[in-house]
Amino acid sequence: MAEQASNRPALALHVPEPRSRPGDPVNFSDVDIGEPGKMPRPDEGCDPGEMKDLAYGLVRVLGDDNKAHGAWDPKLSPDTLREMLGHMAMVRAFDERMFRGQRQGKTSFYMKCTGEEATSVSAGMALASDDMVFPSYRQQGILIARGYPLIEMINQIYSNKGDKLKGRQLPIMYSSREHSFFSISGNLATQTPQAVGWAMASAIKGDSRIAATWVGEGSTAEGDFHSACTFATVYNAPVILNVINNQWAISSFSGFAGSERTTFAARALGYGLAGLRVDGNDALACYAAQQWAANRARANQGPTLIEYFTYRAEGHSTSDDPSGYRSAQEREEWPLGDPVMRLKNHLIAIGEWDEERQEAMDLKCAEEVKAATKEAEKNGILGHGLHHPFHTMFEDVFEELPWHLEEQAAQATRERQIKWPDKHPKDGAGK
Amino acid sequence: MNAQTETTKPQAGETEERRINMIEAINDALDIMLERDPDTIVMGEDVGYFGGVFRATAGLQEKHGKTRVFDTPISECGIIGVAVGMGAYGLRPIPEIQFADYIYPGLDQLISEAARLRYRSATDYISPMTVRSPFGGGIFGGQTHSQSPEAIFTHVAGLKTVIPATPYDAKGLLIASIEDNDPVIFFEPKRIYNGPFSGFYDKPVEPWKKHKDSVVPEGYYKIPLGKARHVTEGEQLTVLAYGTMVHVAEAVCADKGIEADILDLRTLMPLDIEAIETSVKRTGRCLIVHEATRTSGFGAELSALVTERCFYHLEAPVERVTGFDTPYPHSLEWAYFPGPVRIGEAIDKILKD
Numbered sequence: 205m206a207e208q209a210s211n212r213p214a215l216a217l218h219v220p221e222p223r224s225r226p227g228d229p230v231n232f233s234d235v236d237i238g239e240p241g242k243m244p245r246p247d248e249g250c251d252p253g254e255m256k257d258l259a260y261g262l263v264r265v266l267g268d269d270n271k272a273h274g275a276w277d278p279k280l281s282p283d284t285l286r287e288m289l290g291h292m293a294m295v296r297a298f299d300e301r302m303f304r305g306q307r308q309g310k311t312s313f314y315m316k317c318t319g320e321e322a323t324s325v326s327a328g329m330a331l332a333s334d335d336m337v338f339p340s341y342r343q344q345g346i347l348i349a350r351g352y353p354l355i356e357m358i359n360q361i362y363s364n365k366g367d368k369l370k371g372r373q374l375p376i377m378y379s380s381r382e383h384s385f386f387s388i389s390g391n392l393a394t395q396t397p398q399a400v401g402w403a404m405a406s407a408i409k410g411d412s413r414i415a416a417t418w419v420g421e422g423s424t425a426e427g428d429f430h431s432a433c434t435f436a437t438v439y440n441a442p443v444i445l446n447v448i449n450n451q452w453a454i455s456s457f458s459g460f461a462g463s464e465r466t467t468f469a470a471r472a473l474g475y476g477l478a479g480l481r482v483d484g485n486d487a488l489a490c491y492a493a494q495q496w497a498a499n500r501a502r503a504n505q506g507p508t509l510i511e512y513f514t515y516r517a518e519g520h521s522t523s524d525d526p527s528g529y530r531s532a533q534e535r536e537e538w539p540l541g542d543p544v545m546r547l548k549n550h551l552i553a554i555g556e557w558d559e560e561r562q563e564a565m566d567l568k569c570a571e572e573v574k575a576a577t578k579e580a581e582k583n584g585i586l587g588h589g590l591h592h593p594f595h596t597m598f599e600d601v602f603e604e605l606p607w608h609l610e611e612q613a614a615q616a617t618r619e620r621q622i623k624w625p626d627k628h629p630k631d632g633a634g635k
Numbered sequence: 636m637n638a639q640t641e642t643t644k645p646q647a648g649e650t651e652e653r654r655i656n657m658i659e660a661i662n663d664a665l666d667i668m669l670e671r672d673p674d675t676i677v678m679g680e681d682v683g684y685f686g687g688v689f690r691a692t693a694g695l696q697e698k699h700g701k702t703r704v705f706d707t708p709i710s711e712c713g714i715i716g717v718a719v720g721m722g723a724y725g726l727r728p729i730p731e732i733q734f735a736d737y738i739y740p741g742l743d744q745l746i747s748e749a750a751r752l753r754y755r756s757a758t759d760y761i762s763p764m765t766v767r768s769p770f771g772g773g774i775f776g777g778q779t780h781s782q783s784p785e786a787i788f789t790h791v792a793g794l795k796t797v798i799p800a801t802p803y804d805a806k807g808l809l810i811a812s813i814e815d816n817d818p819v820i821f822f823e824p825k826r827i828y829n830g831p832f833s834g835f836y837d838k839p840v841e842p843w844k845k846h847k848d849s850v851v852p853e854g855y856y857k858i859p860l861g862k863a864r865h866v867t868e869g870e871q872l873t874v875l876a877y878g879t880m881v882h883v884a885e886a887v888c889a890d891k892g893i894e895a896d897i898l899d900l901r902t903l904m905p906l907d908i909e910a911i912e913t914s915v916k917r918t919g920r921c922l923i924v925h926e927a928t929r930t931s932g933f934g935a936e937l938s939a940l941v942t943e944r945c946f947y948h949l950e951a952p953v954e955r956v957t958g959f960d961t962p963y964p965h966s967l968e969w970a971y972f973p974g975p976v977r978i979g980e981a982i983d984k985i986l987k988d
Contacts (some may be wrong), residue, residue, distance in 0.1 A: 254877075338720070369757045379756040386723060387756035391747040397713050398748070401720025406725070408676065408702045415720070427740065431713030600754045601793050601817045603761075606905040607862065619971055 220459030230533035241273025242262040248500040259469040259479035265488040270553035281558040292321040297569035319517030322543035326490035334579035336415035338399035358580035365582035367399040391424035396432035403443035414501040416444040422453025435518035442501035450516035484514030485540040640963040656843040660802035679731030703806040711741035727791030750793030773826035781963035783927035800881040807858030824878035834883035834974040861905035867896030872920035888910035919950035929957040
């Protein structure tokens with residue numbers, strides 16, 4: 205045995221390395237982004253096996269000439285395009301302000317989606333407003349596209365007394381049943397089988413609403429994602445599984461989720477799901493893909509997995525500094541550009557927009573966000589005041605408070621008199 | 636509707652006396668809820684056409700249809716995950732996990748999602764699922780078909796844990812669990828599916844038909860969650876037990892001629908602390924019996940509660956009789972099982988002074 209072993213070559217473990225680390229030159233020339241307008245657009249009812257190329261290529265509509273090309277052009281009206289651009293600009297303005305707010309100590313945490321605005325805004329517009337979405341944590345674009353008031357978002361981010369979630373959730377973990385927006389979890393990919401379950405329920409009931417979910421490429425490594433794909437295909441659930449491949453999961457590049465050997469859209473093939481791979485910085489391509497998948501699901505023709513090939517232009521959250529693990533050049537060199545600029549340039553190219561109107565719109569967005577922020581601050585900011593009666597800490601663990609939580613609530617209220625004897629005499633006195 | 640405030644007991648003499656086993660009682664409860672509430676669905680591995688490995692769902696698919704009762708992929712994470720989504724839609728899913736030992740891949744969906752959904756969304760969304768799962772040993776199931784993981788769930792804020800010990804309770808508690816708007820872990824003691832168990836494993840198995848609590852009325856009734864059941868009344872000591880161990884403790888006390896106040900807890904969360912306190916303050920002695928491993932088991936919680944609340948009434952230290960802190964062994968099952976010898980010794984110790 206020992207002799208036999210000695211004749212074998214030594215095995216070597218492969219540990220993926222990203223293309224560049226801080227200070228390294230960046231070269232994306234090996235990234236095959238294909239040509240805009242070249243990918244075929246199959247019928248929505250098509251067999252997943254007939255559209256394998258779409259899981260490896262890249263659906264692109266907007267060309268370097270800023271015009272829309274090919275079969276995937278959703279042919280949106282100029283008004284709709286301007287609306288989309290407006291939402292994307294608003295998301296960017298909102299992110300800027302909230303990031304600054306966190307740095308100013310108004311809250312504990314924030315997550316921007318800079319560079320990924322097209323992926324969620326387009327979906328928010330392509331889906332029906334009552335289609336149920338199970339987002340991850342970087343889909344603020346859906347809420348904004350669905351008209352969720354900015355002040356509600358900011359109240360939640362500040363955990364203040366206006367926060368409908370009663371200060372219980374980490375900032376940006378929104379929930380709005382009214383907007384068919386599921387409660388965001390900090391545990392990754394858990395929302396994916398939940399979306400499939402919601403879609404199954406809709407099908408069981410003979411409803412017409414579909415479900416969509418979002419997950420980062422890093423989180424596709426979770427077992428939940430595998431369960432979601434399996435259940436989606438087994439029950440032909442009316443669901444869209446959106447994978448946002450923004451290249452980075454905090455400091456781990458997409459190679460740690462398996463990108464070195466295949467695409468994320470190609471995961472679909474093994475499950476028998478329809479798979480699409482889309483330029484995530486091309487709002488028209490994103491919209492077209494979501495619309496294709498929604499049509500397919502709504503016609504009972506099955507689930508779709510869509511990979512959005514994009515780039516996380518900023519850090520993961522306010523808690524990490526990306527210059528510590530990747531080259532700052534990447535953002536500038538990203539071969540698919542910036543989604544807001546590209547849509548803006550498209551509108552200008554078709555004669556429906558100009559720099560002056562863009563400037564005015566950006567200003568208006570910034571002012572709206574500023575006004576909402578001022579308004580929200582009247583409800584308080586995190587860490588300044590208790591904001592919520594102590595008893596709310598114990599409510600909603602169960603539908604009714606069992607005896608042990610009543611006892612603990614009484615204890616918290618007693619402690620409050622000692623810890624904060626002078627503050628907010630009306631607050632926290634219990635029920 | 637609220638299980639805690641509404642109890643509907645069948646009227647005496649209303650229906651003919653019907654004696655069934657625990658599996659039949661569970662099947663009956665599922666059948667009734669599938670009939671009464673169009674939002675209920677039953678799903679799990681092998682529960683559809685085949686009717687479940689323990690037959691708990693036999694006949695239900697044929698009666699209620701394939702979209703109400705269906706098989707699932709072998710993925711506990713997926714089963715619980717889709718049940719969360721179905722609950723968010725407005726359904727009332729009743730997933731089965733084939734053995735409690737298989738529930739662990741579904742834990743993140745239970746602990747981080749189902750248990751906290753009402754809280755984290757401030758009631759935007761709830762998770763009214765009832766997860767049924769056979770648990771416990773005594774059937775030579777080895778280490779992967781014998782575990783009692785209840786303490787994992789009682790430790791989680793937002794989950795209810797229910798464990799019936801008789802056919803009558805299994806039906807009433809399961810209906811109450813299904814109607815409850817919080818996620819419920821419903822552990823079924825599989826050793827007593829077909830008959831109560833005395834713990835004297837070498838004696839012939841008694842069928843449920845001879846037991847008074849196998850009388851299960853037809854139709855709908857429920858037993859509120861959070862209410863313990865007095866099995867026997869006595870002054871010598873209090874015994875706190877649930878599931879299979881209720882019957883083992885009862886048999887041991889009868890065998891030794893001990894007059895014990897035996898409480899079948901029925902639900903561990905919410906816990907009937909009032910019944911426990913009242914009993915222990917009266918008897919001054921308390922024995923806790925469970926089959927699960929000892930360290931950090933639910934007995935530790937019970938022991939702490941009794942000590943905190945009844946210390947000045949106690950005449951002897953609280954005793955715990957439990958499984959050993961080992962994986963559940965196959966061939967040495969009856970050496971592991973907290974049976975008559977272990978319980979008998981503990982009773983002798985408590986009653987010594």
